[in-house]
Amino acid sequence: WLKPLWPEHRWLGSSRPPVSAASAPSSMAMTSPRARRVPAKRPLTLAALAAAAAATTVAVTSGVAFARASSTSQTSPASPQLHGVWRVSLAQPLPSVQRQVGVPDGAQRSSSGFAAAATRAAAAAACCALVVSAATRAAGQKRLSGVLMRMYPTRGHKRQKVMRRLEKYGPMPAWSRKPLLKKRLITPWFKRGPPHTRPTSDWGRRLIEKQRLRFHFNLKEYQLCKFMREAFRTSRYPVVKVVQICESRLDNVLWRLGCAPTMAAARYLIRGKHVQFRKGTQIDRGEAGWRTQSGCHVMCGIGDQIRIKPREASINHVKRMIAEDGDVKIPEHLDWDPENLVCTYLNVCDPSDFGIEIEEKFVFMWYAGQGSMKQKSLRRTHVRYHPGTLKQVDKRYNGGKIPKTPENVINMKLGKGLRLKGLVRPPCLWNRSKPLNNPYEVSKGKW
Numbered sequence: 001w002l003k004p005l006w007p008e009h010r011w012l013g014s015s016r017p018p019v020s021a022a023s024a025p026s027s028m029a030m031t032s033p034r035a036r037r038v039p040a041k042r043p044l045t046l047a048a049l050a051a052a053a054a055a056t057t058v059a060v061t062s063g064v065a066f067a068r069a070s071s072t073s074q075t076s077p078a079s080p081q082l083h084g085v086w087r088v089s090l091a092q093p094l095p096s097v098q099r100q101v102g103v104p105d106g107a108q109r110s111s112s113g114f115a116a117a118a119t120r121a122a123a124a125a126a127c128c129a130l131v132v133s134a135a136t137r138a139a140g141q142k143r144l145s146g147v148l149m150r151m152y153p154t155r156g157h158k159r160q161k162v163m164r165r166l167e168k169y170g171p172m173p174a175w176s177r178k179p180l181l182k183k184r185l186i187t188p189w190f191k192r193g194p195p196h197t198r199p200t201s202d203w204g205r206r207l208i209e210k211q212r213l214r215f216h217f218n219l220k221e222y223q224l225c226k227f228m229r230e231a232f233r234t235s236r237y238p239v240v241k242v243v244q245i246c247e248s249r250l251d252n253v254l255w256r257l258g259c260a261p262t263m264a265a266a267r268y269l270i271r272g273k274h275v276q277f278r279k280g281t282q283i284d285r286g287e288a289g290w291r292t293q294s295g296c297h298v299m300c301g302i303g304d305q306i307r308i309k310p311r312e313a314s315i316n317h318v319k320r321m322i323a324e325d326g327d328v329k330i331p332e333h334l335d336w337d338p339e340n341l342v343c344t345y346l347n348v349c350d351p352s353d354f355g356i357e358i359e360e361k362f363v364f365m366w367y368a369g370q371g372s373m374k375q376k377s378l379r380r381t382h383v384r385y386h387p388g389t390l391k392q393v394d395k396r397y398n399g400g401k402i403p404k405t406p407e408n409v410i411n412m413k414l415g416k417g418l419r420l421k422g423l424v425r426p427p428c429l430w431n432r433s434k435p436l437n438n439p440y441e442v443s444k445g446k447w
Contacts, residue, residue: 166208170356172216172356174255175215176262206369210366216356225367227245230242247354248299250266251267254269254270256331256334257343258322261321261324265321273292273309275292276306278306279304280301280302290307303345304344305344315341332346333349393405
């Protein structure tokens with residue numbers, strides 16, 4: 001019974017009538033799908049509706065009970081029945097009611113019936129309010145379909161499973177602070193390894209090396225693709241360039257300084273607004289140049305500075321992390337002041353100071369290949385245009401018809417192949433005397 005109140009009758013809380021679709025302004029008619037999913041504030045909340053329903057139930061039930069009691073007292077004043085009171089058991093007699101001095105039988109019976117009816121109505125109203133509150137809580141906890149979780153590798157993968165699968169090809173220092181646990185073989189006759197399983201294919205080896213790079217820096221697939229696309233465009237050594245880009249990220253700098261044990265912990269530190277960032281061009285502004293960062297996508301440039309927010313909770317948290325990690329080797333491109341917790345980005349990271357060792361050729365071959373459904377390819381798409389125009393030549397399959405390419409149009413104009421016989425005859429003349437779907441004739445088909 002709550003459904004009709006939204007959105008058709010949401011004007012019940014005000015004197016304004018509903019706006020029809022025809023008379024609605026353009027700002028209301030042209031709303032985006034994201035805007036439609038977020039409902040406006042309802043004038044009548046569920047709590048108000050529950051209170052109104054409870055009050056109506058109490059009033060109606062009380063009025064009916066009072067009318068019954070009054071009519072009974074007028075028709076049979078000497079009746080020994082007590083209206084409005086529930087009998088506990090059919091075998092037990094009703095409790096005797098002592099008459100009050102100076103109070104007539106009808107008034108005493110009517111007051112008892114009214115009290116019992118009011119009690120039942122209050123109990124029903126309380127049950128309704130409980131059900132409505134539970135439904136409201138469940139609706140509030142339900143996740144909208146339009147809201148997407150930001151699934152980073154550390155949230156969607158088990159760390160021990162990833163380490164067991166990838167660390168035999170090389171360590172991933174920023175993935176987990178715990179070492180790989182050794183499992184006891186319950187079935188000793190079944191073991192994993194070259195004698196018992198097939199060797200890894202070339203495609204699988206390239207995938208493993210790419211996954212090691214992605215899991216170490218805790219990146220999504222599209223982020224790594226974006227960095228690789230930029231590296232292919234700006235450098236002769238794209239894999240070295242992409243690692244340098246990842247090394248300049250804010251979360252990686254915090255991990256290299258020892259402020260966080262893992263890359264996920266560094267992300268948590270940034271998202272908690274414990275880190276401040278200042279561009280190299282804003283140093284002369286002093287304290288006014290510092291900005292609290294809440295995103296890990298910030299790329300550090302030469303001369304930029306990073307510091308822990310001057311707050312007691314942030315400083316104590318970072319100092320505890322530094323004490324747990326112990327002595328951490330600071331790379332040469334970072335100038336770290338452990339007393340003031342301030343870092344300066346001096347230069348681009350040298351390949352000898354990378355935080356992870358990878359095989360460049362496998363990562364290069366993964367992103368420079370032909371590409372497939374599970375393998376992202378960053379090759380530049382080949383686009384052809386019709387001569388003298390900006391219209392692209394369509395390369396899609398059109399059901400076996402002759403594609404409208406410049407070569408086919410010219411050959412059809414010249415009539416090439418129309419007199420050939422046998423297997424060399426063009427497909428447009430198979431079992432026909434005239435070409436099928438002639439791209440030169442505009443009147444035939446969509447051309």
